[in-house]
Amino acid sequence: MPLFQYKARGHRGDSIEGSIEAVSSDAVASQLLESGITPIEIEVAKTGAATEINLGDLFVEKVTDTDIVQFSRQMHSLTKAGVPLLSALHGLSQSTKNKTLAEAIKNITVSLEAGRDLATSFSEQPTIFSLFYVSMIRIGETTGKLDEIFIQLARYLERDRRTRAQIKSALRYPSFVLIAISIAVAIINLFVIPTFASVFAKFGSELPWATLILLESSNFTVAHWPVLLGILIAVFFGVKQYIKTDEGRYRWDKYKLKVPIVGEIIYRATMARFCRLFAISTGAGVPLITALTVVAKALDNAYVEERILGMQTGIERGESITRTAGATGLFDGLVMQMMAVGEETGAIDSLLSEVAEFYEAEVENDIDKLSARIEPILTVFIAGIVLVLALGVFLPMWNLADVAIK
DSSP, X not given: OOEEEXXXXXXXXXXXXXXXXXSSHHHHHXXXXXXXXXXXXXXXXXXSOOOOOOGGGGGOOOOOHHHHHHXXXXXXHHHHTTOOHHXXXXXXXXXXXXXXXXXXXXXXXXXXXXXXXXXXHHHXXXXXXXXXHHHHHHHHHHHTOHHXXXXXXXXXXXXXXXXXXXXXXXXXXXXXXXXHHHHHHHHIIXXXXXXXXXXXXXXXXXXXXXXXXXXXXHHHXXXXXXXXXXXXXHHHHHHHHHHHSHHHHHHHHHHHTTSTTHHHHHHHHHXXXXXXXXXXXXXXXXXXXXXXXXXXXXXXXXHHHHHHHTHHHHHHTTOOHHHHHHHHTOSOHHHHHHHHHHHHHTOHHHHHHHHHHHHHHHHHXXXXXHHXXXXXXXXXXXXXXXXXXXXXXXXXXXXXXXXXXX
């Protein structure tokens, strides 16, 4: 197993550093949280050993959100019916169609038989079960409410999967249109315009400005298309690689919340996920510091994660949740108001659940209207391209026809 170095905070906020051998960073975080230590930074210890590449990993069947939802619902039914955990997991490992998930369930069963608790056994499968999932299972074990935890996880994952599927569906049509337009413009520049250019050159007549622009653009594209293609490929992979870095991911996640039209939907979806996860965690009795850590890492947004983890310092000083949340500048008035009322009444979990339901309904409504909001922009964009092509190609042809008639 790889060796991980970590920086964390103790019970009194003191700084702790050390190293742990584990299968992944999520497993390290789970071990630290279980010990009452809040992780701040976890990274693989640097060694001179070469990294081994397992070609078999490239062909492993992927575990989808639908598989995890189905597994969670089955575990809820089995645990609610009083079936022993080992028997339930053994049966699911035999009936699960996804081979990767079935293998993970078998490993969990083996870990349980070795004397480990359920949460630790799940944490040994970090590529399938997230830190939030493992933390909720640990809560269910502690409180004796595993059946309730599994159904809450299933409902949350199903709702989150549906939201992401709706966003992808709404963006699919505009993406196809933009790709088709790009291909059409490339074909026109490389093949169509050069043909017309030879026709125009024979007559030697004065060409309109739109035609001159198209000709210059076509000549430049034909002469330098390998360089242009290389630049596009380099930019694509460069940006993709930059986003994988800590700084790049942070900047990209921050920018996503401000993208016109789509950014507002992403923000509301993120707020819905935060409210839902925080309500589930606090309702299950998770300590605030631990709940913030788990929820922040489950949101899959580096910018939002940093803001939420920053709340821990204020809470450790004894400040209220509302005050520390307001200092982040992340939450809107509705969330802040519900947090304040929830702290006063002691029902912050139920109130945030209501906020989550409101935001989820708003996200679904926005997604339904997303295509309608994008279509006018695409129409204007396409009309502009068609206008330039029409002026650049057909206008000189009409002029040449008039000359021929006269």
